[in-house]
Amino acid sequence: MSNNDSQLSLIFPPEILKMVEANEGDLPIEASDTFTRFLFFVATSTVKNSSPHTAKDIAVPSVSGPLEKFEFIPGYINYVPLDEDVAPKPVSSANSATNGPNVLSTILSSPVVDEFRQWQNKEAAEKVIADHLIGLQPEALELWTDVTSDATITNLAFQGMAAHLLVPVTGQGNVAFKVVLASLGEVPVRDGNERMGATAHFDADRNLLSIYVSNDDATYVPGDDLWEHAKWHFRSAVFAYVTIADHLSALHLCVSELTMESSREQLPADHPLRRLLKPHVYLAGQTQTTAIRALAPEGGIAHRLWPFTFEGLAKLLKQGAESQPFEPFPKWLEKSGLANLSDEKYPFATDGLALYEVCREYVENYLEIYFPGESIVSDAAVQAWWEQLATTVAGSGLGALQTRAQLVDLVAQIIFAVSGWHSHVGADTRYLADPSFVGAKVRAGSELADIQSTILIYSLNAVTGLYQPKLLDDFTHVYLKLHKEKAVEVFQQFQKSLIALGRDIDSRNESRSMPLRTFHPAVLDTAVSK
Numbered sequence: 001m002s003n004n005d006s007q008l009s010l011i012f013p014p015e016i017l018k019m020v021e022a023n024e025g026d027l028p029i030e031a032s033d034t035f036t037r038f039l040f041f042v043a044t045s046t047v048k049n050s051s052p053h054t055a056k057d058i059a060v061p062s063v064s065g066p067l068e069k070f071e072f073i074p075g076y077i078n079y080v081p082l083d084e085d086v087a088p089k090p091v092s093s094a095n096s097a098t099n100g101p102n103v104l105s106t107i108l109s110s111p112v113v114d115e116f117r118q119w120q121n122k123e124a125a126e127k128v129i130a131d132h133l134i135g136l137q138p139e140a141l142e143l144w145t146d147v148t149s150d151a152t153i154t155n156l157a158f159q160g161m162a163a164h165l166l167v168p169v170t171g172q173g174n175v176a177f178k179v180v181l182a183s184l185g186e187v188p189v190r191d192g193n194e195r196m197g198a199t200a201h202f203d204a205d206r207n208l209l210s211i212y213v214s215n216d217d218a219t220y221v222p223g224d225d226l227w228e229h230a231k232w233h234f235r236s237a238v239f240a241y242v243t244i245a246d247h248l249s250a251l252h253l254c255v256s257e258l259t260m261e262s263s264r265e266q267l268p269a270d271h272p273l274r275r276l277l278k279p280h281v282y283l284a285g286q287t288q289t290t291a292i293r294a295l296a297p298e299g300g301i302a303h304r305l306w307p308f309t310f311e312g313l314a315k316l317l318k319q320g321a322e323s324q325p326f327e328p329f330p331k332w333l334e335k336s337g338l339a340n341l342s343d344e345k346y347p348f349a350t351d352g353l354a355l356y357e358v359c360r361e362y363v364e365n366y367l368e369i370y371f372p373g374e375s376i377v378s379d380a381a382v383q384a385w386w387e388q389l390a391t392t393v394a395g396s397g398l399g400a401l402q403t404r405a406q407l408v409d410l411v412a413q414i415i416f417a418v419s420g421w422h423s424h425v426g427a428d429t430r431y432l433a434d435p436s437f438v439g440a441k442v443r444a445g446s447e448l449a450d451i452q453s454t455i456l457i458y459s460l461n462a463v464t465g466l467y468q469p470k471l472l473d474d475f476t477h478v479y480l481k482l483h484k485e486k487a488v489e490v491f492q493q494f495q496k497s498l499i500a501l502g503r504d505i506d507s508r509n510e511s512r513s514m515p516l517r518t519f520h521p522a523v524l525d526t527a528v529s530k
């Protein structure tokens with residue numbers, strides 16, 4: 001592969017360029033595709049050189065007060081580069097081969113080009129994935145087989161990545177449920193790509209009936225010539241919307257970032273709530289700063305991976321912030337109209353609710369040690385913390401803090417979100433193992449991820465899959481010395497409840513038509529630190 005027409009030769013010295021080329025081997029990246037080559041190199045180097053993070057890496061808070069914030073989408077999304085879990089870097093390392101600000105700005109400014117080359121066939125894609133890409137990925141939570149079948153769309157909607165987008169329907173013939181992502185069709189895309197967006201309809205027994213495709217403004221049913229393309233549209237729309245709006249924006253840039261900011265700004269370092277939240281905002285500053293500088297900006301990974309214009313991408317990020325991500329899971333479930341479905345139909349609710357309840361019991365018992373009864377409501381720092389969250393777009397549904405139950409619900413939701421919900425919207429290896437499962441871009445005549453998208457998405461998934469502190473690790477070193485014995489007892493009860501939940505999920509999975517491991521405590525991290 002020649003570097004003659006790549007901007008990489010402007011960025012890297014010859015010795016690094018040699019490493020980039022050796023690393024690529026026979027991976028079919030276009031020599032001129034500077035960004036994809038750079039990202040693949042960063043991903044492989046990161047996976048190779050990173051050591052697992054453990055609970056001991058979670059720093060004990062030592063300072064509080066105003067933080068230096070930078071705006072990304074004014075009024076919606078900001079970030080704080082200074083992370084309390086990371087020692088400040090010496091100036092020299094900030095200019096390393098792949099991290100320096102000049103390198104990043106050069107890479108981001110390289111042209112955004114949709115490379116239309118397709119894999120020769122599925123076997124060719126699978127061979128390259130097996131040889132170069134799958135080894136970089138975190139473990140898949142479940143095995144999804146027969147990924148192009150109608151039944152897989154059902155599983156996506158009732159327990160997979162789209163389960164929170166499912167809505168019950170009445171008065172529309174035999175349609176009993178649907179997943180509506182048709183509005184994605186209003187988001188502009190670059191030339192050569194079909195508009196994204198689709199809505200899937202199911203009957204009362206969860207059978208897939210039809211799919212509306214925004215790009216065609218047409219509805220397809222099984223047997224139609226374009227049925228396979230319609231299903232590809234739907235699966236790809238789910239992957240795009242959930243990853244951009246629900247994972248990147250609502251969870252990382254809102255729940256994690258805003259909780260971290262308000263905790264560090266409003267809660268003194270030795271405040272019991274600050275210590276309770278600390279493991280769950282581990283590395284939040286660094287993670288979100290990296291996301292905003294490399295994943296979310298114009299010319300960044302998301303802009304290139306998906307077909308949306310940057311304005312379209314920003315619109316989706318705003319929608320994520322507006323999706324009320326601080327609303328406690330049980331309240332959301334009640335409002336969804338899906339709360340009364342059986343485990344057989346909607347296993348997503350059974351396991352999600354069980355995890356939320358374990359988190360809530362932990363929060364309630366811990367806070368009771370330091371703030372008996374309703375006393376926490378009159379704590380000035382807690383009120384300021386709540387107020388800061390409530391005055392953001394994402395927290396605008398919180399209202400005023402008037403009862404202890406409100407606070408317990410919110411803190412439980414935060415812990416549930418950064419562990420379980422992150423697994424729901426972010427554990428993507430299970431959807432990527434087969435290139436005919438989901439694609440980032442949809443083009444006429446193809447139901448297979450293209451070469452460029454495959455390499456970009458696998459590289460992104462690799463760097464977001466590094467080993468992080470687990471919910472089942474011991475992170476009690478961040479607790480206060482005050483009442484520590486009692487707090488550790490509460491923590492141990494929390495761990496016992498999590499282990500019992502894992503056993504319950506294992507046993508439920510034995511009788512389910514497809515296992516669900518999204519909310520299994522054995523796979524959950526303490527925070528969205530990746």
Ligand SMILES: [Fe+2]
Nearest residue numbers: 426464528530
């Ligand atoms: Fe994530």
